[in-house]
Amino acid sequence: MEILDYAFMQRALLAAVLVGITAPAVGIYLVQRRQALMGDGIGHVAMTGVGLGFLLNTSPVWMATLVSVLGAVLMELIRWYGKTRGDIALAMLFYGGMAGGVMFINLAPTGSNANLTSYLFGSLSTVSQSDVTAICLLAAFVVLVTLGLRRQLFAVSQDEEFARVTGLPVRALNLLTAVTAAVTVTVAMRVVGLLLVSALMVVPVAAAQQLSRSFAATFAIAVAIGVTVTISGTVTSYYQDVPPGATIVLLTIAAFILTTALATPLARRRARAAAAARAAGDPAECVIPASREPDEKVGV
């Protein structure tokens, strides 16, 4: 495999695998709590972080992490104390984040909109060694949280009110989910770009749902789809010279279409199996009592 001979491709593939694991691992909880677009919002806020990174001449990855974590915490606080219209407050946060990014990067002596583009749409070939170190550390945190606290996060994302009565620290877990999502956005930023990050959090989960009945299986299938599309997208972009972010997202959507097509016969087979299991008990279909004649006169 000549593709592995290049150091930049080794780094790119490592980053791609980590994104393939982490994005769906966090995304599943966002989808479960019906906040599928939260990743998109954080992506917008992270742009301000990238801009600040250039302006202050620090690492854009770490600065984006800091700013998107702050943004995610702010979004969670708006959700709690939603006195004003929550969606309006979030919209201002999103667009403010985007505008801040463009402003800061143009103020920076070394920055231009061209730099920003590599963060918006991903730029695997420019992933540096220090980027990879950052991505590895952040990905380890995300995996630790999403797997280690899976039961707690499941309970809170499934039914927040009930989770409170089990004594779980609901607010702390909500904040942790938001922070983990923000960290994932910056992990994925170099690979698929900030504008497409949310797709990799949501679409593999949506594709996995077509096939699975349990949360555990959805989690496993979503991560498997995530890793498959990020690796194949990266390899395709190397050989065909197409942008990796867009390739990965289009492959993810193709995976969704594929699992949806597979789901129909699967659902039919399960329905048959369920009907067979029920056959011993009560009938699944309406049965007209034998004593009742079709021409029976019904007195009114």
Place this chain on the structure above:
Amino acid sequence: MTHPEESVSEPVISLRGVRADLGSRPVLRGIDLTVNHGEVVALLGANGSGKSTAVRSIIGQVPLAEGEIRLFGTPRKAFKDWARVGYVPQRTTAAGGVPATVTEVVSSGRLSRARFGVLRKSDREAVRRALELVGMADRAKDSVDALSGGQHQRVLIARALAAEPELLIMDEPMAGVDLASQEVLAHTLEEQVAAGTTVLLVLHELGPLEPLIDRAVVLRDGCVLHDGPPPKAVGQHALPGHDHVHPHEPIHTGLLS
């Protein structure tokens, strides 16, 4: 679990002068409510009378403007022993945005007894027992998406029972529940009450649970209107044509009786 520092005479739930607002609208205007050990108390009232808000203030979901709430004798803010409380929120579905099996949903109810969220063998057995109590053990591995409305409610109740609570708080457990499930739920509750569980439940009408209820508290406009024996059916409910569904009795309609 024994709690020697508490006497049985200590009320399980006690509300004193509780006021709560939703936005700027007062929903509870000074409510007193006591539920003693082993009692089954129904909270009744029309829509908007504040009965759901009262229950949600007890579990800490609604902040108090004034007054005091105690659970097992401890002020609610200091109360940490949530494994003793089983809660059934007002829901029409047990499903979230991602598929989950019946067992996965019910296991959440065991987290209050599981240290660090690790479910041991005994915890899994408690989950299985809870599913048996509501007659859903055969659906344990099915997705909750595949269940009927009544079965969703049975899953939500199993989730509350998984922690083996001493106090059950249920918000409209019979809403949208088919007759077969109503019967199962009434029977489940009967068993729990016989085992000494204290129950506070919000109901729209007494219905099939009527024989179990020791005391009814009726709310109107955020005030307690009646606290005593369950009221007899009045008004429209007492009309001969009104169909009271009592699963314990043979089904009869008002027109024939």
